[in-house]
Amino acid sequence: MDLIYYLELAVNGAMGGLMYALVAMGIVLIYKSSSVPNLAQGALTMAAAxxxxxxxxxxxxxxxxxxxxxxxxxxxxxxxxxxxxxxxxAGWPIVMVLMMTLGLDIFIRAITLTFWGGSARTLQLGIPDTPLFIGPLLINRAYLVGAVVALVFFAIFRFFFRTRRGILLRAIADDYVASWSVGISVEHGVALSWALSSLTATAAGALWGSVQTVDQGLSLLLLKGLTVAVLGGLDSIGGAVLAGLLLGIVENILAGYLDPLLGGGTRELVVALVLILTIMIRPFGLFGKHDIERI
Structure with a gap:
């Protein structure tokens, strides 16, 4: 019985982790094309819902x-x-752009609070609430749909970054000035990355809004998405998917074991520990590019 319980936690955790990866993909898309960690992705996800x-x-x-x-x-x-x-x-120190994304996060949350208030709203996507059993395992249907959507987005982005347009975005991230010098429109490339990231936020917002409720709490998905992006490597779409699977499994199993003992709240603790340990031990993530600069 215990084995089935923990296996069930692992399977549902993996699917939930893929939904985290959907948020992380929006962060990776912008970093992969502009080398800027986007701290507004959680607010964009909430606004999309x-x-x-x-x-x-x-x-x-x-x-x-x-x-x-x-x-x-x-x-x-x-x-x-x-x-x-x-x-x-464009061309300013990276910390200035990072602070701008933080300002965007605050601005978007304030705008949604002004227009829609702070009360929670339900978002029904037509996913059945009836239990789904695969063998002895009880599967969360919403997580299953979210996992499939995340894998579809992963396949699309993997293909995109092998096209000419995707290669140009990667060149922009490597060096703005060099890209300008060879005639690449840096502005249009970065704009495309933000547009694609916002498109990903729409899928994540709709899916997470159907699992949770649509309120200001959706913006807190930034922590999960950022942890997945950092763990997988901020410039790796595939790393985001694998890291999402790992985080979802670890988070769900540990929460399933520790929550009854400690009274809950261990999910956020696990995520925070994973983020801190990743930055301390392997700051470029599992599959990120390890840049070494000689000073």
Whole structure:
């Protein structure tokens, strides 16, 4: 019985971890094309969930049908963010751009609080609530759908970064000045990365909004996504997927064991420890590029 219980925790944790990886992919996309850790990804994920509900309410359609409209709106919003807030910081010290993304996080959370308030709202995507058993294991259907979506996004981005456009984005991340000198439009490349990251945030926001409720708490997914991105390597899409699997399994098993003993709250502790230990022991992550600079 115990073996089945922990196996069930591991399987559901792995699928939940892939949903964390979906948030992490948005962070990796921007870092992979601009070398900037995006601290606004959690707020973008939350805003996307609210926008899905807004389109659903305004047009009187199911939230599932509102996702493409929200995705288009978020895609355009990502390009607008780069044009208005980040383009003027191109070539500035990285800490300035990092602080700008932090400011964006605060601004987006304030805007959503102003328009939609702080009360929680439900987001129904039509995923059945009935139990799903695979053998003796009880599987969370929402996590299963989220895991499949995350793997689809992973496959798309893996292909994208092998195309000419994807290679140009990687060149921009390596050196802005060199990219400008050979005629690469750095501004358009970074804008595309923000648009794609916002598109990913739409999928993550809709899925996590259906699992949880849509409220300000969704922005806290930044911690999970950032931990996965750092553990896997900030410039590795594949690393984000593997790290998401690892974090989800470890988090779920330890929480399943420790929560009854300690009264709960161990999930956040596990995530924080993983982030701290990764930075201390392997700051470039499992599959990140290890840059060594001679001073």
């Amino acid at each position: 609210y926008i899905v509900l807004a389109f659903s309410d305004a047009l009187g359609i199911a939230p599932l049908l509102a996702i493409p409209l929200a995705a288009l709106a978020m895609f355009l919003a990502g390009m607008l963010i780069e044009r208005v807030a980040l383009r003027r910081l």
